[in-house]
Amino acid sequence: MxxxxxxxxxxxxxxxxxxxxxxxxxxxxxxxxxxxxxxxxxxxxxxxxxxxxxxxxxxxxxxxxxxxxxxxxxxxxxxxxxxxxxxxxxxxxxxxxxxxxxxxxxxxxxxxxxxxxxxxxxxxxxxxxxxxxxxxxxSPLEVSTCVDTGCAHDACRPAIDFSVELMYASAIFQVPELVSLFQRRLTNFIGKALLEDVIPILVVAYHCKSSVLVNQCVDRVARSDLDSISLEKDLPYEVAESIKLLRLKSQPDDECNTVPVDPVHEKRVRRILKALDSDDVELVKLLLSESGITLDEAYALHYAAAYCDPKVVSEVLSLGLADVNRHNPRGYTVLHVAAMRKEPSIIVSLLTKGAHASERTSDGQSAVSICRRLTRPKDYHAKMEQGQETNKDRICIDVLEREMRRNPLAGDVSISSPTMADDLHMKLLYLENRVAFARLFFPSEAKLAMEIAHAETTSEFAGLSASKRSSGNLREVDLNETPIMQNQRLRSRMNALVKTVEMGRRYFPHCSQVLDKFMEDDLPDLFYLEKGTLDEQRIKRTRFMELKEDVQRAFTKDKAEFNRSGLSSSSSSSSLKDNLSHKARKL
Structure with missing residues (x-):
């Protein structure tokens, strides 16, 4: 039956x-x-x-x-x-x-x-x-296919994951004929799927006690070049050990082609990776100096991008000791590994450190094609409520697509404005206001840019938010803060804001131009929208609506230039429209 x-x-x-x-x-x-x-x-x-x-x-x-x-x-x-x-x-x-x-x-x-x-x-x-x-x-296409238009969807990750979910349901809820059916379906995936996509099949086969399916997956993985550390991280202990044992048994047959493993070197590498697991970058630095092993030799940045907290990845990158475009033995750069994880902050951190989005794996995949093959249409097209963060799947694809198509010099434009004085406070006021308007127009993208630049961890200098305060003081005075401490704090804030604006220029060049013009020409007049005579308020309202149209046109230009806009069409566009309309109605 x-x-x-x-x-x-x-x-x-x-x-x-x-x-x-x-x-x-x-x-x-x-x-x-x-x-x-x-x-x-x-x-x-x-x-x-x-x-x-x-x-x-x-x-x-x-x-x-x-x-x-x-x-x-x-x-x-x-x-x-x-x-x-x-x-x-x-x-x-x-x-x-x-x-x-x-x-x-x-x-x-x-x-x-x-x-x-x-x-x-x-x-x-x-x-x-x-x-x-x-x-x-x-199976519904929105959850069993990927957003890669060139994919046949016969073995992409969403197709596999959906069958895996049905296999779990069939086994746990004890419907044997469905277990048999989905066991056959998953078997058909094994030969066609990428090695990484065989892992969830192997895991479900192990949990559901499907020995036939387990043996087929183990055979595929054992013949692959997947390293032992990845086996231990991604598979149940018994399965990982059986794969290692199978590899040892098959070693004599191709001993001449086997590179001997240095147990001391491997032990030192594992210590470095365990330090990364503990989020202890200082210990990593100590182990590097003691062992004589480099981050590149340990493929530590690849490991961190796959398994560690994004902050750890950022800290390792800040050491400046690793090649972000280095290929591991399987032909993957760190950006390829980050694309598999689909963590936007890691992807953007790598790009800002010089990772090449155009680099391809040995089988011809780029980072963006990896992301597309991992993403379901349901997740990519998910609508976000106003003010909510755009979903990670969409951000990853959009950022990588923009990086593939952008002008290589677009991110190198320095921040300048004829209205900016040399005074530190004036620069900070300009940057705070500019970032505040960016957050108003593009909340999700601005939030991501600020996270990458660590702007959210620095104390805010009174900018746009100061207009909402009734008191005349722009900032409360901290009597315990010395002038030197204050200067350091303000410069730290300025550097974070500068980096945030540079991120915006890099990924939203047309929208950044609109903001530049607005900051230079209109900010003094439109800063206080509710003040002035009725005629003045009417003029401000008209200009504000024009600004809204300018920003929407900039979105259209970015969309046309980069073929497809993944961020603007969901949360940011609707948030921009709602926020500006609300302010205009108040006038």
Missing amino acids: ANSAEPSSSLSFTSSSHISNAVTSHNMSSSSGSETGPSLEIISLSKLSSNLEQLLVDSGCDYSDAEIIVEGIPVGVHRCILAARSRFFYDLFKREKSSSEKDGKPRYCMSDFLPYGKVGYEAFLIFLSYLYTGKLKA
């Missing part, structure tokens, strides 16, 4: 039922004696399947008697159906009552059901639909 779970079949309704294992031979014999028997049974089962499906798709007939919360979304279920179709739910509903109830319905949380792995909302709906109808629906 395992094959009955294939998408082309709709006759597997009773296949996973544990309480109706005995199908009467009477029905089978009677149907075999009549030509109309099988046809009538197919029609009846199909109609039953369709009727039960209405319980899921028709919101007007919500007769569910329980809810399961999946990724924060309540899903109504019927315990009688789940108990009849799944041994897991049969035992659950028999022995337990819900810990909390709403409208008389027991509520359960999906995360409480899972001893390992993840089952997302869309995967659970597919699984639930099968329990109700006996039919396995096609």
Whole structure:
């Protein structure tokens, strides 16, 4: 009956039922004696399947008697159906009552059901639909494909991850024919997928005790050049050890091609990497000097980009001891590794330190193509609420696309303005106001730029925010702060703001030009929007609306120049429109 779970079949309704294992031979014999028997049974089962499906798709007939919360979304279920179709739910509903109830319905949380792995909302709906109808629906494209238009989606990471989620659901909720089906599907991925994408297949096979699938994955990984440290970080201990053992057994056959391993060197490298795991960059520096091993020899920056906190990556980069464009033995630069992790702050930190976005892996992938193949359309096109941060998937792709297409000199433009005095306070006031308006127009992008520049960790100098204060003092005086301390603090703030503005120039050149012009021509008049006569306020309102149009045109130019804008179309554009419209209405 395992094959009955294939998408082309709709006759597997009773296949996973544990309480109706005995199908009467009477029905089978009677149907075999009549030509109309099988046809009538197919029609009846199909109609039953369709009727039960209405319980899921028709919101007007919500007769569910329980809810399961999946990724924060309540899903109504019927315990009688789940108990009849799944041994897991049969035992659950028999022995337990819900810990909390709403409208008389027991509520359960999906995360409480899972001893390992993840089952997302869309995967659970597919699984639930099968329990109700006996039919396995096609996987939704928004969660089972990637945003790489050149991908066939036959072995990209979202396709694998969605099948992995369904494998977890099938195994944990004890529906054996689905386990068999998704085991075959995952087997088909192994030969076509990138090595990194085989890892989640191996992990789910291990947890779900699928020995056949485990052996196939282990064989693929053992024949690869994936290093031992990565094996230990990404795989369960038993699996990693079995791969190492398999490699040792196969060593005599190709001993002549094997590079001997220096155990002392490997031990020292591991110490350096453990220091990175402990976020102790000072210890890393000490171990480097004592061992004579360089960061490049240890591939420490690759390791940090893959596994460590972004702040640790930034600290290692600030040492200036590593080549950001160095390829590891597998042909990946640090930027390629960061793209696999999809952490925007690490990607931007590497780019600002000279990482080349155009560098390619041995199989021809760039950092942006790696990100695209890892990103689902659902995540890329997710709409953010006003003021919320743009999702990381979209930021990573957008930043890398812009870096691939930007003018190499665009990021080297120095900050200058004819209205800026040499005085430190005047420079700070200019920068604070400029960054404040950037945060108003592009909140998510400005936040990321400030994080990279560490501007959020420095004390703010009174700029735009000072206009909202009723007192005449721009800043409270700290009597314990000496003039030297104050100067150091202000210069630290200025350097962070300068770097923030440079980041904006680098990735949003047209929008930066609009801000430059605004700061030079209009800031003194528009700084206090609610002040002046009615005519003056009307003029300010008109100019403010013109500024809004200028910024929107700049977005359009950036979008045209860089082919596709990943940041402006979601949070920033809507935030810009809402904020400016709100201020204009107040006038």
